[in-house]
Amino acid sequence: MDPFLQAALEEAEEGYREGGVPIGAVLVHGDRILGRGHNQRVQRGSAVLHAETAALENAGRQPASVYRECALYTTLSPCPMCSGAALLYGIPRVVIGENRNFLGEEELLHSRGVTVEVRQDPACIDLMVRFIAEKPELWNEDIGV
């Protein structure tokens, strides 16, 4: 697996072990991970720290010039908030582990010129299938359903 998607998946797996929503993300600049994170709904009672926003938060304040050379890797197709975060910072490339369990705002990203790559990675798919079967109410809460 792509090492950056692997790192995002490790974040997701950590979230699963913590009893949380198992979605992970990393913000990548060149060959370096600037920030990594996973959904914090359960762990921190957070409504806004999804995997992608957590990775951005953990990367700290970065200059616009850096974001514009970054890729955002996430294990699951990004929701409107997280897609919007990518647009806010002009992140040019979003790499998505899978979109079978949830289809986020890929079309919006594409329409704004972001390169969107969907890997349909079996490990990413399986982890979400397991989680959604185990905790459907938590999952629904996370996506506002």
Added chain:
Amino acid sequence: MDPFLQAALEEAEEGYREGGVPIGAVLVHGDRILGRGHNQRVQRGSAVLHAETAALENAGRQPASVYRECALYTTLSPCPMCSGAALLYGIPRVVIGENRNFLGEEELLHSRGVTVEVRQDPACIDLMVRFIAEKPELWNEDIGV
């Protein structure tokens, strides 16, 4: 002034006094404020706690049924991330202090069925004019420029 916009402005003014980006927001359900907040870029080194996401975060985990009866008040037209947060949670109404200093994703919100109200409030406008003149680099960082 609308008391909820006033509360958002008070958050923005607190952010200004703290040396931060002076944008404030409140999440309102019926006649009650569920959460309030202001941009935390300077105060907490945050890349994702804008006014609106901070208000959502401070409101804590809410059921989808509550968000769908809420209004999100913000002193400034919401950026893609914060507009996306409103879409994620199905918040049906966004009340905006002003959009003269920054025009966010109002069209996207409108196209998805969100009621968008822009008040062009002089106090909201003046606070941002002052801030942008004083700290243009901080402002540009906040909007990814």
